Amino acid sequence: xxxxxxxxxxxxxxxxxxxxxxxxxxxxxxxxxxxxxxxxxxxxxxxxxxxxxxxxxxxxxxxxxxxxxxxxxxxxxxxxxxxxxxxxxxxxxxxxxxxxxxxxxxxxxxxxxxxxxxxxxxxxxxxxxxxxxxxxxxxxxxxxxxxxxxxxxxxxxxxxxxxxxxxxxxxxxxxxxxxxxxxxxxxxxxxxxxxxxxxxxxxxxxxxxxxxxxxxxxxxxxxxxxxxxxxxxxxxxxxxxxxxxxxxxxxxxxxxxxxxxxxxxxxxxxxxxxxxxxxxxxxxxxxxxxxxxxxxxxxxxxxxxxxxxxxx
Ligand SMILES: NCc1[nH]cc(CCC(=O)O)c1CC(=O)O
Numbered sequence: 001x002x003x004x005x006x007x008x009x010x011x012x013x014x015x016x017x018x019x020x021x022x023x024x025x026x027x028x029x030x031x032x033x034x035x036x037x038x039x040x041x042x043x044x045x046x047x048x049x050x051x052x053x054x055x056x057x058x059x060x061x062x063x064x065x066x067x068x069x070x071x072x073x074x075x076x077x078x079x080x081x082x083x084x085x086x087x088x089x090x091x092x093x094x095x096x097x098x099x100x101x102x103x104x105x106x107x108x109x110x111x112x113x114x115x116x117x118x119x120x121x122x123x124x125x126x127x128x129x130x131x132x133x134x135x136x137x138x139x140x141x142x143x144x145x146x147x148x149x150x151x152x153x154x155x156x157x158x159x160x161x162x163x164x165x166x167x168x169x170x171x172x173x174x175x176x177x178x179x180x181x182x183x184x185x186x187x188x189x190x191x192x193x194x195x196x197x198x199x200x201x202x203x204x205x206x207x208x209x210x211x212x213x214x215x216x217x218x219x220x221x222x223x224x225x226x227x228x229x230x231x232x233x234x235x236x237x238x239x240x241x242x243x244x245x246x247x248x249x250x251x252x253x254x255x256x257x258x259x260x261x262x263x264x265x266x267x268x269x270x271x272x273x274x275x276x277x278x279x280x281x282x283x284x285x286x287x288x289x290x291x292x293x294x295x296x297x298x299x300x301x302x303x304x305x306x307x308x309x310x311x312x
Contacts, residue, residue: 192246
């Protein structure tokens with residue numbers, strides 16, 4: 001067993017909470033091992049004024065940590081699984097995926113509370129194409145305002161940018177103790193989450209057997225299986241986190257089946273392909289591929305082709 005593990009993390013409040021949480025789990029499990037944290041800055045943290053969809057590129061929030069891991073500077077990195085690209089760089093693997101509790105998206109609207117009570121033309125802040133498309137699909141009259149920055153910045157912008165509502169991940173708000181601001185958790189019929197939303201990913205070197213076995217206890221198998229199906233869906237649709245797809249999979253505790261629903265939308269929410277699949281959790285990867293293939297054939301490919309040629 002190693003006597004020291006170095007965790008790499010980004011410096012945002014959410015990232016620090018996540019890394020501290022994993023550090024605390026490790027310290028409890030291995031009282032004699034030194035658990036150190038190392039703060040790092042990623043490209044995604046540096047570019048704060050450009051909409052994410054325009055920066056493009058995969059792994060915007062993960063690359064610098066991965067370089068440090070490969071060089072041995074850090075032993076593991078903690079990420080929101082949602083921020084991880086579908087395929088990891090050579091030499092790195094997901095050592096564990098933690099239990100997912102809140103996969104959904106939340107609306108914060110101090111004045112109107114819920115989506116259906118927002119007045120016509122209301123201004124809603126989000127920088128996610130996925131949220132924009134699904135909001136506009138349900139409410140074409142809304143005005144979507146781009147909203148970048150860390151969670152705390154975005155909450156402040158609700159007031160400073162004169163917005164009627166903003167949308168954020170429930171999990172992130174809960175982790176920071178800000179769930180008191182939530183006025184509605186959007187139902188999945190209206191808004192499906194991003195791939196992996198709500199789960200933490202622990203990334204480590206593929207050849208570092210000692211660290212991998214020390215991290216194994218952090219893995220929650222049902223969440224791992226469900227998010228594997230989601231990530232396999234994503235890999236097949238071939239996008240980063242900034243394409244308008246929503247997907248949610250879970251293992252049904254009654255019949256043990258993996259059940260997954262996904263949506264591919266045009267950014268304006270006008271075109272939507274929605275479909276579901278279920279099967280054996282051991283076939284998670286195949287289920288993701290099959291669902292993606294079916295949805296691409298039934299209009300998804302057209303929506304995505306248009307998206308990639310758009311220049312706005
Ligand atoms: N893209 C930023 C990001 N990455 C992970 C979370 C929230 C926590 C999670 O989904 O696990 C957020 C904030 C948000 O989308 O509101």
